[in-house]
Every structure is written in C-alpha cells, then in structure tokens.
Amino acid sequence: xxxPHVSALYVRSNTLQASTKSLVHHFLKLDxxxxxxxxxxxxxxxxxxxxxAVDYLLSLTLHRNLKKTFDxxxxxxxxxxxxxxxxxxxxxxxxxxxxxxxxxEVNLSRVPTISFLxxxxxPIKSKDVVQVFDKKGGVSTVSLCHFSY
Numbered sequence: 001x002x003x004p005h006v007s008a009l010y011v012r013s014n015t016l017q018a019s020t021k022s023l024v025h026h027f028l029k030l031d032x033x034x035x036x037x038x039x040x041x042x043x044x045x046x047x048x049x050x051x052x053a054v055d056y057l058l059s060l061t062l063h064r065n066l067k068k069t070f071d072x073x074x075x076x077x078x079x080x081x082x083x084x085x086x087x088x089x090x091x092x093x094x095x096x097x098x099x100x101x102x103x104x105e106v107n108l109s110r111v112p113t114i115s116f117l118x119x120x121x122x123p124i125k126s127k128d129v130v131q132v133f134d135k136k137g138g139v140s141t142v143s144l145c146h147f148s149y
Contacts, residue, residue: 009037077112087132088116096120 011034022028022036058064061072087093089104097120103110 011037074108078106078108081110081112081114082106083136084114088114 016034016036024036024038028035054066057066057069061069063069085100085104085106088098088100097118099117099119101115101117
C-alpha cells in the first residue's frame with residue numbers, strides 16, 4: 001500500500017432510498033439514510049494522512065508547483081514505460097503475436113498503463129514478460145508509477 005485511498009460518492013436521495021441496497025450490517029436499520037452505503041467508519045489515520053498529500057507532491061520538484069510536479073511525474077513515468085513498450089513492440093514479439101492495445105509510442109499522450117494481448121500460434125505468457133524484466137534489474141512486478149523502484 002503506497003498511501004491513503006479516499007473516495008466520495010454522491011447519490012440522489014430518491015435513488016438512494018428507492019434502488020440502492022444497504023451495505024451495512026444486517027442489524028443496522030439504515031435503509032433511508034446515506035449511512036446505508038457506509039459499511040464501516042473511515043480509517044482515521046488514512047483520512048488524516050491525506051492532509052500531507054499536497055505537501056508530498058510539492059516536495060517532488062524544486063519549483064513547489066503542482067503543474068510542474070505532475071509534468072515531472074509524467075515525464076519520469078515515460079522513462080519507466082519505454083523498456084516495456086520497446087520489448088512488447090519489438091519485431092520478435094510481434095512475430096510471436098503480441099499486440100499492444102492503444103498507442104505504441106512512448107510519449108505524453110499515453111498514460112503509463114500498458115495492456116497487451118497475444119494472438120497466434122506462439123503465445124507468450126505474462127510470467128515470461130516478468131522474467132525478462134527480472135533479468136534486467138530485479139523488477140518483480142509490472143507496476144509503472146512514479147514511486148516504483
């Protein structure tokens with residue numbers, strides 16, 4: 001886990017009452033309130049930790065500017081994506097039937113999430129892809145975020 005995960009959900013009152021089933025414990029009778037979608041309380045430590053998220057992001061660049069920070073993260077993520085895209089789009093892999101879904105070029109118009117499929121007679125298994133990267137430096141997961149090492 002790399003940090004707090006917090007979300008919010010908005011549901012119209014009439015929709016909440018009419019069509020949304022309660023997620024709380026069966027012994028709580030909260031069918032007509034917003035609490036019917038809250039099976040438990042939030043982790044206070046995680047909720048409080050979100051107060052440090054902006055400071056963390058600002059600390060990633062000397063500029064202390066969120067736009068420049070996100071630009072730096074995006075640029076760094078492209079350096080992480082390049083080896084995997086290079087491997088998946090190499091002629092030998094194309095012959096094996098690997099097809100990248102979406103953009104095959106490393107550029108800022110793609111997010112650092114790569115989906116691919118294998119077609120044809122000589123399919124490659126996902127564990128084979130991981131083994132290639134293990135040999136190149138011990139990567140044991142294909143998780144390309146700015147906090148990956």
